[in-house]
Amino acid sequence: MTDPLQKILKATQPLTLSAVPPGFLPWLLADLARAAKSRAVFVAADDIQMRAVTDAAAFFAPELTTLAFPAWDCLPFDRSSPSLRSSAERLATLQALQKPAKGPTLLVTTVNAATQRTLTPFRIRQLVAKLTPGERIDRDRLAHLLQANGYVRTDTVADPGEYAVRGGLVDLWPSGEELALRLDFFGDEIESVRRFDPADQRTVDRVDGFTLLPASEALLDEDSIKRFRTGYRERFGATATGDPLYQAVSDGRRLAGMEHWLPLFEEKLATLFDHLSDEDVIVRDSGAPAAAQNRFEAIADYHANRVRAQSSDPGSYRPLKADTLYLSETEWEQQIADRPLHLTTPFREPESATVLDFDVEGPRDFTPERTAQENVYEAVAAHARKLHRDGRKLILASYSVGSRERLAGLLADHGLDRLELVDSWQEALGAAKASAKGAVALTVLPLDHGFTTPDVALLTEQDMLGDRLVRRQRRKKSADAFMQELATLSPGDLVVHVDHGIGRYEGLTSIPVSKAPHDCVQLEYAGGDKLYVPVENLEVLSRYGADSEGVGLDKLGGVAWQARKARMKERIREIAGELMATAAARALRPAEVLDPDAAYPEFVNRFPYEETEDQDRAIVDTRRI
DSSP: EEEEEEEEHOSSOOOOEOOOOGGGGGHHHHHHHHHHOOOOEEEEESSHHHHHHHHHHHHHHHHHHEEEOOOOOOTTOSSOOOOHHHHHHHHHHHHHTOOOSSSSSEEEHEEEEEEOOOOOOHHHHHHOOEEEETOOOOOOHHHHHHHHHEEEEEEOSSSSSEEEEETEEEEEETTTOOEEEEEEEEETEEEEEEEEEETEEEEEEEEOOEEEOOOSSSSSHHHHHHHHHHHHHHHHHHGGGGSHHHHHHHHOOOOGGGGGHHHHHSSSSSSSGSSSTOOEEEEEEEEEEEHHHHHHHHHHHHHHHHHHHHHHHHTTTOOOOOOHHBBBBHHHHHHHHHTTEEEEOOOOOOOOEEEEEOOOOOOOOOOHHTTTOOHHHHHHHHHHHHHHHTOOOEEESSSHHHHHHHHHHHHTTTOOOOOEEEESHHHHHHHHHGGGOOOOOEOOOOOOOOEOOSSSEEEEEEHHHHHHOOOOOOOOOHHHHHHHTTTOTTTTTTETTTTTTTEEEEEEEEETTTEEEEEEEEOGGGGGEEEEEGGGGGGGOOOEOOOOTTTOOOTTOOSHHHHHHHHHHHHHHHHHHHHHHHHHHHTTTTTTTOOOOHOOOOHHHHSSSOOOOHHHHHHOOOOOO
């Protein structure tokens, strides 16, 4: 692959990289990052592909540093702000781009993120602050600094971009940090800085210092407020000074959605490309052109709707011009031509001065065998033997260690006895080189689909067994049961949403949808965020069954609830393993009669929960986390 990579690195005009199926992309990008003088950059069609490539690329190159630059997770010209998590990740990546790459580095972003303006490189460098033990700073001044930089004050830190002040302790979760930090003050001096896990608030270790970055791109320092006030009056007139946004910013208060007026807070904005060096090589996905076209149409549509609404109700929402915050279609095309931005496609195209063929095919398709209800494992074993005869290495990828072991057992039952379990791509290639003896490597790799090169064939579980099974729909009686509970709820009672966690029930409300009223349950979350759940989707809700005194609300879009769910799922697996081990031990002593109620008292008492249709429901009903 060395020669094609060098052609990409030396190209002065956009190339089409043909015969590059989706499963091959992470491997190609990892090798491109190794060969590049600076960084490799991949522009994905959407956020799902961005995360998939980020997760998989590190498998092909363990030494690879991967950076993700997501778009705002809200609509253009929305009334809501991007989540603290996405803002923190964006700013941490921009800060990392200010330094030369050390070792292979891959930056993965999306079309939506690349077509939006952001802070300039100078502004990012200006906002970076280094805090270390021994530093003197007044706690009130630190709290004011955090507030101005977009951090949200809470009682307990659970998500990036939050901070809490408790006596001589200041907890905060800065952008770019994997864990939250606890600053222990002695007077005005930072005595120590320790990492802690927000899930259980326990200290992990000490650190020598940390880099403090803003949590939002819209800052509320003195200069930014002055610029906003002046710009808002110039664009919308003196009568606009009565707008809630203008008054909130003037008072130094953050208002939901204020980031959509980012051009007024800054003297100048830049794009992601302004943060890249001339030596960075950029590749975009085959779906990027369509995604870009949809993006520009959506921006124009949302802006037009805001303009129409503002003309009928002056002062309701005063949108800025679209090109002040987003690239125009002409500017985007100019960026593609100037950089250049190379385009991948899974289809073959004839080699030319602008087309580079990688000669990689998609994975073997086992759909005919599954449709005919034939034994898929026999077909996989036959395919493995055919590849062996052709001199190709075969690697099988599973989603987890457990599924890899099950797959190995099933293939062994169907005649494949030379199976090697490996943990890295390098080991997989080494094990597969034993193809003269018919060896097949099995690894764990987060890929949906594989690929076939002239030397290596990679198959995933999804290639062999079809799409992942979709979880069964919850029983309708779950919603019916909650409807009965709904009659007993009062505004202020706590309920649990399966995806968003603990919220406060505010009653039933009617929302117009397509000019028709629609009944919804209104929930309030931390920070005053509102969530409206249609009555036909009430199966996602359940009543909070424990004592609600002192219980904090979860944050919409936060990670705390998902972390607690994941931790409880892991605990369920541990307990299930212990129960299975105990049952196996009992099976070895069939003559011994044990009291079934006394066999597992420590496990039953440790985790009491009501049996329901699926595991998620059990977790939701177990709220003493």
